[in-house]
Amino acid sequence: MPLYRPKSTIEQWRILQAVVDFGGYAQAGDALNKSQSSLNHAVSKLQHTLGVQLLEVKGRKAYLTKEGEVMLRRSRLLTQNVEELEQLADNMTSGWEPEITIACETIHPIEKLYSALEEFYPQARGTRVRIADEVLTGTKERILEHSADLVIIGGDVPKGYSAETLETVSFIAYCGKSHSLAERTEVDIEELTQELQIVISDSSKKPEESGGWLKAEQRWTVSNFFQAIEILKRGTGFCWIPTHLAKHEVEQGNITPIQLTSTREKSVLTHLVTPTPNQLGPGATLLKNLFLKQYQE
Structure with a gap:
Protein backbone atom coordinates (compact mmCIF):
# COMPACT_ATOMS: atom_id res chain seq x y z
CA MET A 1 0.00 0.00 0.00
CA PRO A 2 1.56 3.34 -1.08
CA LEU A 3 2.43 5.85 1.64
CA TYR A 4 -0.07 8.72 1.82
CA ARG A 5 1.42 12.11 0.98
CA PRO A 6 -0.50 15.12 2.41
CA LYS A 7 -1.65 17.76 -0.06
CA SER A 8 -1.66 20.50 2.55
CA THR A 9 0.88 21.70 5.12
CA ILE A 10 0.66 22.52 8.82
CA GLU A 11 1.73 26.07 8.01
CA GLN A 12 -1.20 26.55 5.62
CA TRP A 13 -3.66 25.49 8.31
CA ARG A 14 -1.95 27.70 10.86
CA ILE A 15 -2.32 30.67 8.50
CA LEU A 16 -6.01 29.91 7.93
CA GLN A 17 -6.56 29.82 11.70
CA ALA A 18 -4.77 33.15 12.14
CA VAL A 19 -6.83 34.84 9.41
CA VAL A 20 -10.04 33.73 11.14
CA ASP A 21 -8.85 34.40 14.70
CA PHE A 22 -7.53 37.89 13.95
CA GLY A 23 -10.37 38.86 11.66
CA GLY A 24 -8.60 39.28 8.33
CA TYR A 25 -5.40 38.97 6.29
CA ALA A 26 -3.90 42.28 7.36
CA GLN A 27 -4.37 41.61 11.08
CA ALA A 28 -3.09 38.03 10.74
CA GLY A 29 -0.06 39.30 8.79
CA ASP A 30 0.85 41.62 11.65
CA ALA A 31 0.47 38.81 14.18
CA LEU A 32 2.55 36.32 12.17
CA ASN A 33 5.00 38.92 10.90
CA LYS A 34 4.20 37.99 7.32
CA SER A 35 2.97 39.99 4.34
CA GLN A 36 -0.73 40.08 3.61
CA SER A 37 -0.10 38.83 0.07
CA SER A 38 1.81 35.77 1.30
CA LEU A 39 -1.08 34.82 3.57
CA ASN A 40 -3.59 35.34 0.81
CA HIS A 41 -1.53 33.14 -1.47
CA ALA A 42 -1.22 30.38 1.15
CA VAL A 43 -4.98 30.23 1.79
CA SER A 44 -5.79 30.39 -1.95
CA LYS A 45 -3.39 27.55 -2.63
CA LEU A 46 -4.92 25.52 0.23
CA GLN A 47 -8.43 26.00 -1.15
CA HIS A 48 -7.31 25.15 -4.69
CA THR A 49 -5.46 22.02 -3.54
CA LEU A 50 -8.42 20.75 -1.52
CA GLY A 51 -11.05 21.86 -3.99
CA VAL A 52 -13.04 23.43 -1.16
CA GLN A 53 -13.77 27.11 -0.56
CA LEU A 54 -12.87 27.82 3.05
CA LEU A 55 -13.11 31.62 3.21
CA GLU A 56 -15.08 34.31 1.48
CA VAL A 57 -14.14 37.97 1.73
CA LYS A 58 -16.82 40.55 2.38
CA GLY A 59 -15.46 44.06 2.36
CA ARG A 60 -12.17 43.95 4.23
CA LYS A 61 -13.03 40.96 6.38
CA ALA A 62 -12.72 37.23 5.68
CA TYR A 63 -15.55 34.92 6.75
CA LEU A 64 -15.63 31.15 7.01
CA THR A 65 -17.90 29.19 4.72
CA LYS A 66 -19.88 26.29 6.24
CA GLU A 67 -17.30 23.91 4.81
CA GLY A 68 -14.56 26.11 6.22
CA GLU A 69 -16.05 25.92 9.73
CA VAL A 70 -15.84 22.11 9.67
CA MET A 71 -12.32 22.08 8.26
CA LEU A 72 -11.12 24.75 10.69
CA ARG A 73 -12.30 22.77 13.73
CA ARG A 74 -10.48 19.68 12.53
CA SER A 75 -7.37 21.67 11.66
CA ARG A 76 -7.12 23.00 15.22
CA LEU A 77 -6.82 19.44 16.49
CA LEU A 78 -4.13 18.80 13.90
CA THR A 79 -1.98 21.80 14.80
CA GLN A 80 -2.50 21.19 18.52
CA ASN A 81 -1.29 17.61 18.14
CA VAL A 82 1.81 18.80 16.29
CA GLU A 83 2.55 21.37 18.98
CA GLU A 84 2.14 18.77 21.71
CA LEU A 85 4.36 16.32 19.82
CA GLU A 86 7.12 18.89 19.46
CA GLN A 87 6.68 19.96 23.08
CA LEU A 88 7.03 16.33 24.15
CA ALA A 89 10.31 16.06 22.23
CA ASP A 90 11.53 19.27 23.84
CA ASN A 91 10.51 17.97 27.26
CA MET A 92 12.49 14.77 26.71
CA THR A 93 15.65 16.60 25.71
CA SER A 94 15.34 19.05 28.63
CA GLY A 95 14.60 16.30 31.17
CA TRP A 96 10.96 17.31 31.67
CA GLU A 97 9.16 14.00 32.18
CA PRO A 98 6.28 12.94 29.90
CA GLU A 99 4.30 11.44 32.82
CA ILE A 100 4.15 11.87 36.60
CA THR A 101 2.71 9.17 38.87
CA ILE A 102 1.26 10.03 42.28
CA ALA A 103 0.31 7.21 44.64
CA CYS A 104 -2.19 8.46 47.20
CA GLU A 105 -3.45 6.71 50.32
CA THR A 106 -7.25 6.82 50.06
CA ILE A 107 -7.71 8.13 53.60
CA HIS A 108 -5.88 11.37 52.76
CA PRO A 109 -8.10 14.43 52.03
CA ILE A 110 -7.62 15.01 48.31
CA GLU A 111 -8.68 18.67 47.97
CA LYS A 112 -5.19 20.15 48.47
CA LEU A 113 -3.76 17.83 45.82
CA TYR A 114 -6.47 18.95 43.40
CA SER A 115 -5.63 22.59 44.13
CA ALA A 116 -1.95 21.92 43.44
CA LEU A 117 -2.82 20.16 40.17
CA GLU A 118 -4.99 23.10 39.13
CA GLU A 119 -2.03 25.42 39.64
CA PHE A 120 0.33 22.95 37.95
CA TYR A 121 -1.71 22.51 34.77
CA PRO A 122 -0.82 25.81 33.02
CA GLN A 123 2.88 24.99 33.55
CA ALA A 124 2.64 21.26 32.80
CA ARG A 125 4.07 21.34 29.25
CA GLY A 126 1.72 18.55 28.24
CA THR A 127 2.98 16.20 30.95
CA ARG A 128 0.43 13.55 31.86
CA VAL A 129 -0.44 12.96 35.51
CA ARG A 130 -1.54 9.59 36.84
CA ILE A 131 -3.09 9.39 40.34
CA ALA A 132 -3.25 5.89 41.79
CA ASP A 133 -5.38 5.16 44.86
CA GLU A 134 -3.64 2.92 47.36
CA VAL A 135 -4.77 1.41 50.66
CA LEU A 136 -2.69 0.57 53.76
CA THR A 137 0.58 -1.11 52.71
CA GLY A 138 -0.06 -0.35 49.04
CA THR A 139 1.65 3.03 49.48
CA LYS A 140 4.55 1.42 51.34
CA GLU A 141 4.99 -0.95 48.43
CA ARG A 142 5.01 1.98 45.98
CA ILE A 143 7.83 3.57 47.97
CA LEU A 144 9.93 0.42 48.25
CA GLU A 145 9.48 -0.46 44.58
CA HIS A 146 10.04 3.13 43.41
CA SER A 147 6.94 2.80 41.23
CA ALA A 148 5.67 6.36 41.79
CA ASP A 149 7.27 9.80 41.66
CA LEU A 150 5.38 11.06 44.72
CA VAL A 151 3.67 9.00 47.41
CA ILE A 152 1.16 10.19 50.02
CA ILE A 153 1.34 7.58 52.75
CA GLY A 154 -0.64 7.14 55.94
CA GLY A 155 1.12 5.92 59.07
CA ASP A 156 4.75 4.83 59.33
CA VAL A 157 7.21 5.74 56.61
CA PRO A 158 9.59 2.93 55.55
CA LYS A 159 13.06 3.20 57.08
CA GLY A 160 15.59 5.07 55.01
CA TYR A 161 13.11 7.44 53.38
CA SER A 162 12.59 11.07 54.34
CA ALA A 163 9.07 12.50 54.43
CA GLU A 164 7.17 15.76 54.67
CA THR A 165 4.42 15.77 57.31
CA LEU A 166 1.01 16.61 55.83
CA GLU A 167 -1.97 16.24 58.18
CA THR A 168 -3.76 14.10 60.74
CA VAL A 268 -3.31 8.51 61.33
CA LEU A 269 -0.67 11.02 60.28
CA THR A 270 -0.09 11.32 56.52
CA HIS A 271 3.22 12.15 54.86
CA LEU A 272 4.56 12.97 51.41
CA VAL A 273 7.45 10.75 50.36
CA THR A 274 9.69 11.10 47.32
CA PRO A 275 10.99 7.54 46.74
CA THR A 276 13.85 8.63 44.45
CA PRO A 277 14.60 12.29 45.26
CA ASN A 278 17.81 12.37 43.22
CA GLN A 279 15.93 11.26 40.12
CA LEU A 280 12.89 13.49 40.51
CA GLY A 281 12.24 15.38 37.28
CA PRO A 282 11.49 19.10 36.97
CA GLY A 283 7.75 18.54 36.46
CA ALA A 284 7.36 16.33 39.53
CA THR A 285 9.51 18.75 41.53
CA LEU A 286 7.25 21.63 40.57
CA LEU A 287 4.12 19.65 41.42
CA LYS A 288 5.61 18.56 44.75
CA ASN A 289 6.40 22.16 45.71
CA LEU A 290 2.94 23.36 44.69
CA PHE A 291 1.39 20.61 46.80
CA LEU A 292 3.47 21.38 49.88
CA LYS A 293 2.65 25.08 49.45
CA GLN A 294 -0.99 24.21 50.13
CA TYR A 295 0.01 23.36 53.72
CA GLN A 296 1.81 26.65 54.22
CA GLU A 297 -1.09 28.90 53.28
Whole structure:
Protein backbone atom coordinates (compact mmCIF):
# COMPACT_ATOMS: atom_id res chain seq x y z
CA MET A 1 0.00 0.00 0.00
CA PRO A 2 1.56 3.34 -1.08
CA LEU A 3 2.43 5.85 1.64
CA TYR A 4 -0.07 8.72 1.82
CA ARG A 5 1.42 12.11 0.98
CA PRO A 6 -0.50 15.12 2.41
CA LYS A 7 -1.65 17.76 -0.06
CA SER A 8 -1.66 20.50 2.55
CA THR A 9 0.88 21.70 5.12
CA ILE A 10 0.66 22.52 8.82
CA GLU A 11 1.73 26.07 8.01
CA GLN A 12 -1.20 26.55 5.62
CA TRP A 13 -3.66 25.49 8.31
CA ARG A 14 -1.95 27.70 10.86
CA ILE A 15 -2.32 30.67 8.50
CA LEU A 16 -6.01 29.91 7.93
CA GLN A 17 -6.56 29.82 11.70
CA ALA A 18 -4.77 33.15 12.14
CA VAL A 19 -6.83 34.84 9.41
CA VAL A 20 -10.04 33.73 11.14
CA ASP A 21 -8.85 34.40 14.70
CA PHE A 22 -7.53 37.89 13.95
CA GLY A 23 -10.37 38.86 11.66
CA GLY A 24 -8.60 39.28 8.33
CA TYR A 25 -5.40 38.97 6.29
CA ALA A 26 -3.90 42.28 7.36
CA GLN A 27 -4.37 41.61 11.08
CA ALA A 28 -3.09 38.03 10.74
CA GLY A 29 -0.06 39.30 8.79
CA ASP A 30 0.85 41.62 11.65
CA ALA A 31 0.47 38.81 14.18
CA LEU A 32 2.55 36.32 12.17
CA ASN A 33 5.00 38.92 10.90
CA LYS A 34 4.20 37.99 7.32
CA SER A 35 2.97 39.99 4.34
CA GLN A 36 -0.73 40.08 3.61
CA SER A 37 -0.10 38.83 0.07
CA SER A 38 1.81 35.77 1.30
CA LEU A 39 -1.08 34.82 3.57
CA ASN A 40 -3.59 35.34 0.81
CA HIS A 41 -1.53 33.14 -1.47
CA ALA A 42 -1.22 30.38 1.15
CA VAL A 43 -4.98 30.23 1.79
CA SER A 44 -5.79 30.39 -1.95
CA LYS A 45 -3.39 27.55 -2.63
CA LEU A 46 -4.92 25.52 0.23
CA GLN A 47 -8.43 26.00 -1.15
CA HIS A 48 -7.31 25.15 -4.69
CA THR A 49 -5.46 22.02 -3.54
CA LEU A 50 -8.42 20.75 -1.52
CA GLY A 51 -11.05 21.86 -3.99
CA VAL A 52 -13.04 23.43 -1.16
CA GLN A 53 -13.77 27.11 -0.56
CA LEU A 54 -12.87 27.82 3.05
CA LEU A 55 -13.11 31.62 3.21
CA GLU A 56 -15.08 34.31 1.48
CA VAL A 57 -14.14 37.97 1.73
CA LYS A 58 -16.82 40.55 2.38
CA GLY A 59 -15.46 44.06 2.36
CA ARG A 60 -12.17 43.95 4.23
CA LYS A 61 -13.03 40.96 6.38
CA ALA A 62 -12.72 37.23 5.68
CA TYR A 63 -15.55 34.92 6.75
CA LEU A 64 -15.63 31.15 7.01
CA THR A 65 -17.90 29.19 4.72
CA LYS A 66 -19.88 26.29 6.24
CA GLU A 67 -17.30 23.91 4.81
CA GLY A 68 -14.56 26.11 6.22
CA GLU A 69 -16.05 25.92 9.73
CA VAL A 70 -15.84 22.11 9.67
CA MET A 71 -12.32 22.08 8.26
CA LEU A 72 -11.12 24.75 10.69
CA ARG A 73 -12.30 22.77 13.73
CA ARG A 74 -10.48 19.68 12.53
CA SER A 75 -7.37 21.67 11.66
CA ARG A 76 -7.12 23.00 15.22
CA LEU A 77 -6.82 19.44 16.49
CA LEU A 78 -4.13 18.80 13.90
CA THR A 79 -1.98 21.80 14.80
CA GLN A 80 -2.50 21.19 18.52
CA ASN A 81 -1.29 17.61 18.14
CA VAL A 82 1.81 18.80 16.29
CA GLU A 83 2.55 21.37 18.98
CA GLU A 84 2.14 18.77 21.71
CA LEU A 85 4.36 16.32 19.82
CA GLU A 86 7.12 18.89 19.46
CA GLN A 87 6.68 19.96 23.08
CA LEU A 88 7.03 16.33 24.15
CA ALA A 89 10.31 16.06 22.23
CA ASP A 90 11.53 19.27 23.84
CA ASN A 91 10.51 17.97 27.26
CA MET A 92 12.49 14.77 26.71
CA THR A 93 15.65 16.60 25.71
CA SER A 94 15.34 19.05 28.63
CA GLY A 95 14.60 16.30 31.17
CA TRP A 96 10.96 17.31 31.67
CA GLU A 97 9.16 14.00 32.18
CA PRO A 98 6.28 12.94 29.90
CA GLU A 99 4.30 11.44 32.82
CA ILE A 100 4.15 11.87 36.60
CA THR A 101 2.71 9.17 38.87
CA ILE A 102 1.26 10.03 42.28
CA ALA A 103 0.31 7.21 44.64
CA CYS A 104 -2.19 8.46 47.20
CA GLU A 105 -3.45 6.71 50.32
CA THR A 106 -7.25 6.82 50.06
CA ILE A 107 -7.71 8.13 53.60
CA HIS A 108 -5.88 11.37 52.76
CA PRO A 109 -8.10 14.43 52.03
CA ILE A 110 -7.62 15.01 48.31
CA GLU A 111 -8.68 18.67 47.97
CA LYS A 112 -5.19 20.15 48.47
CA LEU A 113 -3.76 17.83 45.82
CA TYR A 114 -6.47 18.95 43.40
CA SER A 115 -5.63 22.59 44.13
CA ALA A 116 -1.95 21.92 43.44
CA LEU A 117 -2.82 20.16 40.17
CA GLU A 118 -4.99 23.10 39.13
CA GLU A 119 -2.03 25.42 39.64
CA PHE A 120 0.33 22.95 37.95
CA TYR A 121 -1.71 22.51 34.77
CA PRO A 122 -0.82 25.81 33.02
CA GLN A 123 2.88 24.99 33.55
CA ALA A 124 2.64 21.26 32.80
CA ARG A 125 4.07 21.34 29.25
CA GLY A 126 1.72 18.55 28.24
CA THR A 127 2.98 16.20 30.95
CA ARG A 128 0.43 13.55 31.86
CA VAL A 129 -0.44 12.96 35.51
CA ARG A 130 -1.54 9.59 36.84
CA ILE A 131 -3.09 9.39 40.34
CA ALA A 132 -3.25 5.89 41.79
CA ASP A 133 -5.38 5.16 44.86
CA GLU A 134 -3.64 2.92 47.36
CA VAL A 135 -4.77 1.41 50.66
CA LEU A 136 -2.69 0.57 53.76
CA THR A 137 0.58 -1.11 52.71
CA GLY A 138 -0.06 -0.35 49.04
CA THR A 139 1.65 3.03 49.48
CA LYS A 140 4.55 1.42 51.34
CA GLU A 141 4.99 -0.95 48.43
CA ARG A 142 5.01 1.98 45.98
CA ILE A 143 7.83 3.57 47.97
CA LEU A 144 9.93 0.42 48.25
CA GLU A 145 9.48 -0.46 44.58
CA HIS A 146 10.04 3.13 43.41
CA SER A 147 6.94 2.80 41.23
CA ALA A 148 5.67 6.36 41.79
CA ASP A 149 7.27 9.80 41.66
CA LEU A 150 5.38 11.06 44.72
CA VAL A 151 3.67 9.00 47.41
CA ILE A 152 1.16 10.19 50.02
CA ILE A 153 1.34 7.58 52.75
CA GLY A 154 -0.64 7.14 55.94
CA GLY A 155 1.12 5.92 59.07
CA ASP A 156 4.75 4.83 59.33
CA VAL A 157 7.21 5.74 56.61
CA PRO A 158 9.59 2.93 55.55
CA LYS A 159 13.06 3.20 57.08
CA GLY A 160 15.59 5.07 55.01
CA TYR A 161 13.11 7.44 53.38
CA SER A 162 12.59 11.07 54.34
CA ALA A 163 9.07 12.50 54.43
CA GLU A 164 7.17 15.76 54.67
CA THR A 165 4.42 15.77 57.31
CA LEU A 166 1.01 16.61 55.83
CA GLU A 167 -1.97 16.24 58.18
CA THR A 168 -3.76 14.10 60.74
CA VAL A 169 -6.70 12.01 59.56
CA SER A 170 -9.26 11.04 62.21
CA PHE A 171 -11.29 7.81 62.09
CA ILE A 172 -14.58 6.98 63.84
CA ALA A 173 -16.54 3.73 63.85
CA TYR A 174 -19.83 4.28 61.98
CA CYS A 175 -22.95 2.22 61.34
CA GLY A 176 -26.20 2.80 59.51
CA LYS A 177 -29.11 4.63 61.20
CA SER A 178 -31.16 1.42 61.20
CA HIS A 179 -28.42 -0.71 62.79
CA SER A 180 -29.01 -1.85 66.36
CA LEU A 181 -25.76 -0.16 67.46
CA ALA A 182 -27.15 3.22 66.38
CA GLU A 183 -29.77 3.12 69.15
CA ARG A 184 -27.30 2.56 71.96
CA THR A 185 -25.72 5.37 73.99
CA GLU A 186 -22.82 3.21 75.21
CA VAL A 187 -20.98 0.47 73.35
CA ASP A 188 -17.86 -1.29 74.60
CA ILE A 189 -15.27 -1.56 71.84
CA GLU A 190 -14.87 -5.28 72.50
CA GLU A 191 -18.53 -5.78 71.58
CA LEU A 192 -17.60 -4.88 68.03
CA THR A 193 -15.77 -8.19 67.74
CA GLN A 194 -19.21 -9.83 67.52
CA GLU A 195 -20.41 -7.52 64.76
CA LEU A 196 -19.89 -7.62 60.99
CA GLN A 197 -17.01 -5.30 60.10
CA ILE A 198 -16.68 -3.72 56.68
CA VAL A 199 -13.01 -3.36 55.82
CA ILE A 200 -11.14 -1.80 52.91
CA SER A 201 -8.87 -4.18 51.03
CA ASP A 202 -5.14 -3.57 51.17
CA SER A 203 -3.97 -2.63 47.68
CA SER A 204 -0.52 -4.17 48.17
CA LYS A 205 0.40 -7.34 46.31
CA LYS A 206 1.49 -8.73 49.69
CA PRO A 207 -0.99 -7.19 52.16
CA GLU A 208 -0.18 -6.96 55.84
CA GLU A 209 -2.93 -7.13 58.45
CA SER A 210 -1.25 -4.56 60.62
CA GLY A 211 -3.25 -1.41 60.02
CA GLY A 212 -6.63 -0.48 61.46
CA TRP A 213 -8.89 -2.26 63.94
CA LEU A 214 -9.38 -5.78 62.58
CA LYS A 215 -10.59 -7.80 65.57
CA ALA A 216 -14.05 -8.69 64.28
CA GLU A 217 -14.37 -12.31 63.16
CA GLN A 218 -17.02 -11.48 60.56
CA ARG A 219 -15.71 -9.25 57.79
CA TRP A 220 -16.76 -8.07 54.38
CA THR A 221 -13.95 -6.61 52.30
CA VAL A 222 -14.59 -3.86 49.75
CA SER A 223 -12.36 -1.76 47.50
CA ASN A 224 -13.04 1.70 48.91
CA PHE A 225 -14.84 3.70 51.60
CA PHE A 226 -17.65 4.73 49.27
CA GLN A 227 -18.66 1.10 48.84
CA ALA A 228 -18.42 0.63 52.61
CA ILE A 229 -20.70 3.60 53.25
CA GLU A 230 -23.32 2.27 50.82
CA ILE A 231 -23.40 -1.00 52.77
CA LEU A 232 -23.68 0.83 56.10
CA LYS A 233 -26.60 2.87 54.78
CA ARG A 234 -28.52 -0.38 54.36
CA GLY A 235 -28.12 -1.12 58.06
CA THR A 236 -25.45 -3.78 57.62
CA GLY A 237 -22.20 -3.89 59.61
CA PHE A 238 -19.91 -1.15 60.89
CA CYS A 239 -16.75 0.45 59.53
CA TRP A 240 -13.93 2.72 60.72
CA ILE A 241 -14.09 5.65 58.28
CA PRO A 242 -12.15 8.92 58.04
CA THR A 243 -14.40 11.66 59.43
CA HIS A 244 -13.98 13.86 56.35
CA LEU A 245 -15.30 11.06 54.10
CA ALA A 246 -18.26 10.36 56.37
CA LYS A 247 -19.23 13.98 57.04
CA HIS A 248 -21.80 14.37 54.26
CA GLU A 249 -23.56 11.08 55.00
CA VAL A 250 -23.69 11.91 58.71
CA GLU A 251 -25.20 15.31 57.93
CA GLN A 252 -27.77 13.60 55.69
CA GLY A 253 -28.65 11.24 58.55
CA ASN A 254 -27.63 8.12 56.62
CA ILE A 255 -24.92 6.89 58.98
CA THR A 256 -24.02 7.68 62.58
CA PRO A 257 -20.98 7.35 64.87
CA ILE A 258 -21.10 4.39 67.25
CA GLN A 259 -21.07 5.68 70.83
CA LEU A 260 -18.05 3.78 72.10
CA THR A 261 -17.19 4.02 75.79
CA SER A 262 -13.46 4.20 74.92
CA THR A 263 -11.24 4.75 71.92
CA ARG A 264 -13.97 6.66 70.12
CA GLU A 265 -11.52 8.16 67.65
CA LYS A 266 -8.36 6.89 66.01
CA SER A 267 -5.91 9.02 64.05
CA VAL A 268 -3.31 8.51 61.33
CA LEU A 269 -0.67 11.02 60.28
CA THR A 270 -0.09 11.32 56.52
CA HIS A 271 3.22 12.15 54.86
CA LEU A 272 4.56 12.97 51.41
CA VAL A 273 7.45 10.75 50.36
CA THR A 274 9.69 11.10 47.32
CA PRO A 275 10.99 7.54 46.74
CA THR A 276 13.85 8.63 44.45
CA PRO A 277 14.60 12.29 45.26
CA ASN A 278 17.81 12.37 43.22
CA GLN A 279 15.93 11.26 40.12
CA LEU A 280 12.89 13.49 40.51
CA GLY A 281 12.24 15.38 37.28
CA PRO A 282 11.49 19.10 36.97
CA GLY A 283 7.75 18.54 36.46
CA ALA A 284 7.36 16.33 39.53
CA THR A 285 9.51 18.75 41.53
CA LEU A 286 7.25 21.63 40.57
CA LEU A 287 4.12 19.65 41.42
CA LYS A 288 5.61 18.56 44.75
CA ASN A 289 6.40 22.16 45.71
CA LEU A 290 2.94 23.36 44.69
CA PHE A 291 1.39 20.61 46.80
CA LEU A 292 3.47 21.38 49.88
CA LYS A 293 2.65 25.08 49.45
CA GLN A 294 -0.99 24.21 50.13
CA TYR A 295 0.01 23.36 53.72
CA GLN A 296 1.81 26.65 54.22
CA GLU A 297 -1.09 28.90 53.28
